[in-house]
Amino acid sequence: MLTSISRPPLAGAVYSDESTGARLRALVALAALAPSGHNTQPWRFRIAGDTIELCADRTRALPVVDPHDRALVISCGAALGTLRAAIRADGHIAEIARLPDRRDPDLLARVRLGASHVPTRVDLARRDAIARRHTSRRAFETREVPATVLSTLQQLARSEGASLRQVTAFDEKHRVADLVAEGDRRQASDPAFRRELATWIHRNHSRARDGMPGSAFGLGNLTSVAFPWIIRTVDWGRRQAARDRRLALRSPVLLVLSTSRDTPHAWLRAGEALALLLLEATAAGLVASFLNQPIEVPRLRSSLARALSVSGAPQLLLRLGYAARTAPTPRRALDEMIAD
Numbered sequence: 001m002l003t004s005i006s007r008p009p010l011a012g013a014v015y016s017d018e019s020t021g022a023r024l025r026a027l028v029a030l031a032a033l034a035p036s037g038h039n040t041q042p043w044r045f046r047i048a049g050d051t052i053e054l055c056a057d058r059t060r061a062l063p064v065v066d067p068h069d070r071a072l073v074i075s076c077g078a079a080l081g082t083l084r085a086a087i088r089a090d091g092h093i094a095e096i097a098r099l100p101d102r103r104d105p106d107l108l109a110r111v112r113l114g115a116s117h118v119p120t121r122v123d124l125a126r127r128d129a130i131a132r133r134h135t136s137r138r139a140f141e142t143r144e145v146p147a148t149v150l151s152t153l154q155q156l157a158r159s160e161g162a163s164l165r166q167v168t169a170f171d172e173k174h175r176v177a178d179l180v181a182e183g184d185r186r187q188a189s190d191p192a193f194r195r196e197l198a199t200w201i202h203r204n205h206s207r208a209r210d211g212m213p214g215s216a217f218g219l220g221n222l223t224s225v226a227f228p229w230i231i232r233t234v235d236w237g238r239r240q241a242a243r244d245r246r247l248a249l250r251s252p253v254l255l256v257l258s259t260s261r262d263t264p265h266a267w268l269r270a271g272e273a274l275a276l277l278l279l280e281a282t283a284a285g286l287v288a289s290f291l292n293q294p295i296e297v298p299r300l301r302s303s304l305a306r307a308l309s310v311s312g313a314p315q316l317l318l319r320l321g322y323a324a325r326t327a328p329t330p331r332r333a334l335d336e337m338i339a340d
Contacts, residue, residue: 024052027090029334030130031083034275036075037062037292038200039329041210043076044339054080054109055339060210064196065187065296070267074315076108077271081160082130083111084272085279089119089127099265108268122283129282134328136287137216140321145252149284153277157257160273161266165310167254175307176291176317177248179300181241183293186300188237198232209332216329248291251319255288256304262313270315281320291317 028045031054036042042060046053054076061072080096087094095114101107119127150166157164167176187193200211204224214224230236248254257273259266281288294300295314304314 020050021047023090024050025334025338027083027086028052028338030086030127031079032331032334032337033130033133033328034075034078034082034271035133035135035278036078037066037071038197039211040072040075040200041332041337042072043079043337045337046339050112052083052111053107054083054111056106056108058106062196064190064192070262070315071292071296073108073264073267074271074274077268077273078275078278079271080109080111080268081272081275082279085123085126085276086130087111087113088117088123091117091119093117098268105264108264125283126276126279129279132325133278133282134287134326135289136323136326137218137289138323138326139247140251140287140319140323142250143252143322145286145320145322146284149281149286150253152280153255156276156280157273160276161259161269162273162315163258163260163310163312164273164277165256165258165308167256167308168252172308173249173254176254176294176304177245179294179304179307180248180291180317181245183297183300184241184244185237186297187293188235188240194232194235198228201228201231203227209330209336212329215327244291244293247289248319252321253319254291255316255318255320256308256310256314257316257318258305258310258312258314260312266313267315274316285322286320287323287325288318288320291319293317 024047032041040060040062042057044055044057046055056069056072056076058069058072061069066072084094092113093115095112097110099108100110154164167173202208202211202213204213204215204219204221206213214227217227219227257270259270278288294304295317301314
């Protein structure tokens, strides 16, 4: 889901010559680099005084693949987690009120700069990883992910109220890979799913600042022009299933992020955990990508939980490993994401 863009400069740790508004805009610019399904960037921000409000932008929802906006809220949670990391590196603790107004379900969080905090090396490393983090669809190298890194990721997930299940055993990988392939076949056989996906795929060098360019799928400029039409009209499930099955089997580790409950609050926290996990992994030189098909297809979601003895609700399935860096996906202009 990647193309070449100019990303905003990193927020520094000192803003003594800037207004509070400019300071908060710089933090929002970093939050907006969070990952989202199909790179829809389904968030809006409001800045009022010393407060940032994070809101769901449901005009960017994916009603076919995500009919309950679960993934949308997780994506917004990833923006919130990224914002938290940026604030800590900026020298503050974020004060967060999650889902603060029952009358406004689109208002997901209010965030203020809280008490002063001396940034640690970990804080600064995560901040520096924000602009370097990207999703990679490439096959990963065969070298293993260090156990110390995996342990740190598990602890991070727990600290966010989530669980992280590692999948490295051969038989478990096969069970997960089979479910990923089945998810590909089921999704691609649905014309509505194909139409929705095609809407968010663009030719290379498109002016669109959201969605996925053909280069994200390894396509050249000419092929990328026809790619949305192919996605929309052809049942490509069998071919994609075989490819994704290989990716799952050959990845050093698969990770299932789950929560004890399956509510908007749990989805938001899962997104926050995701952001911190990805920043920690990026700081360690790793890349990740998503294989969420078994979670997006309702009948397969429970099968995934049973196959891995996961208690609670699986929210995300990732693969993690080492790969050459690829270009990031585009981002909308900051003014488009900040509401008046």
